[in-house]
Amino acid sequence: MSHLLAFDIPGGWGTTLGIKTLIVMGLIPVGALVLGYTFLLKMMSHMQSRVGPMDPGGFHGWFQLIGDGIKFIQKEDIIPAGADKRVFKMAPAIVVMSTFLMFVVLPAGPNAVVAGALHKGQGGIDVGIFYALAVSSLSVIGVLMAGWASSNKYALIGALRAAAQLIAYELPLVLAVVGVVVQAGTMNLQGIVFAQQQGKIFGWSGIGSPFILTQFVGFALFMVAAQAELTQPPFDMPVAESELVAGYMVEYTGFRFLFFFIGEFGTAFVYAGLAATLFLGGWSIPHVNGEIANWIGPIVLFVKIMLVAFLMFWARFSYPRLREDQLQALAWKWLIPISLINILVTGALKVAF
Template sequence: MTELWEGYIWPGAIIIAQILAIVLPILVAVAYLTYAERKVIGAMQLRRGPNVVGPFGLLQPLADGAKLFLKETVIPTGASRAVFVLAPMLTFILALIGWAVIPFNEGWVLADINVGVLYLFAVSSLGVYGIIMAGWGSNSKYAFLGGMRSSAQMVSYEVSIGLIIISVLLTAGTLNLSAIVEAQREGLWYFIPHFPMFILFFISALAETNRHPFDLPEAEAELVSGYNVEYSSMTFALFFLGEYANMILMSGMVTILFLGGWLAPFEVAPFTWVPGVVWFALKVALCLFVFIWARAAFPRYRYDQLMRLGWKVFLPFSGIWVVLTAGFLLFTDQLPK
């Protein structure tokens, strides 16, 4: 029994505790990101935002969650029930499992694997399947068109995201996310030498997460909310939570790849007194603020403009940047061996 405890039960309990230590704060962050978005956009539009449920409206996310949880789940008669129900679950689960390789601080990572970037890229690519399943499983032409539009958009911008990440990997010489952050300790944060790619990556993250001004899959005017038009109650809530969890995940990727992860802006006091996990959270919060700011400030792109931007601007530019980065590193004899 002692060997069973030490060999299986105790390590399993530790892993479960680590998973809960990551998942629970993310769920709380997702809930209050919706609150922050409504308050920030309200302030930008000279409105109050949520201010009735609880002090300063702080209980509004809990009220919204309770409302969606208690409503009846309506499944359309012609829908494929299994696919219809699995689609939002897949979207939400994929948004959470990406955090397995995200380092919050030095040594604070669930799975410190050497191919962490590939893992994240694979997980983000799988998110397309949840959208397609929702559009097809609903047995609705509007949902299907919304699913096709969203999947085409996500696949288009994943190509440029991959090339942008290659530029960072060439500079760091590793696919390990913790090592990428440590490489930025020895020199500049990568948003300085790769500033054009930093901007392109952030814009691509907006398109990848179907956020404004690229929220065309949720175009209310022509597709009556797109792929999730037939969803209600908790199935709709899972899509909603998955979208915001993906926003936080993409902000975490921006922080690690370009903003130095948990590193302080300056390696001097009082900046070094602040724990690394706090710096990581502040950088993620800054990225999320820009996500919200873009929604309040920009009009929605037309679909042909969106695809032209991805294929005719971002893809050639990011490809050229990979060649320039590799050439510069080879010329200066800094190319990873």
């Protein structure tokens, strides 16, 4: 059965590519909805004693998400008169596209990885994490397009803030990962997972050696930078609803707005997946190998993603918003120097041991 999970399906590369595309297209919206339902609707309602999202449908407000979906779909698709129509229509698709592209390198089992499975022994593409972080910045283009094409001053300010913020935090994000890459000795995400599964802590292999123990600084930096990349509070100036109303999304309605929503939560899902893979051991459980790992891998990964996402959304619902200049100061004066020191120390220890 494991060849199914590895998408190693007889019928030529065309069939395989089609099936892989369908799986990714299905998984990202599902992941976004799961996060949206669990954290945005339920956890936030409990934290903030909200009544609304706990009401529809009777038991625990289960109908709220479906109701929201119905609402989004039946809304009129409004394009402002002054808008650059083609760019305006394309922008949400580009934002979502970067999420899809990031997702393909995330391994969910020894064989289950969408991109480049089973070709190089351990599967996955060799520059996996590098590729994921590179395509993640594609969303900036979509955001800028949305802000520019809306012909709205609030949208324009929001888009420019987003561009400045996403580019500034790309750097600490990459530098935070470098520590992991140095320690694992590979950029292949599958390789990083194996390094953690088969690692030992002073000769004891009970829990493997998840990199969060050695790279805790890197983990903290990664979470902060990912929060900024997701434009979530405390770094949500691009969408600041009390200042810019919704920033670059202000003119979007209905299904196009839903695209941005899926992009936001889908990207949160993928970043949580990357953090789980880089720092928590991904799909792996120590000493569990072979056929069974193919089956429990996705479940283990999902649980870890939910743990990381919980941290992300906890911060999201707790903190006020920084100002734009304070945000840049945090990135350039604190996060980048700390991550450079982290790389230095990691490298020194790697050479020493």
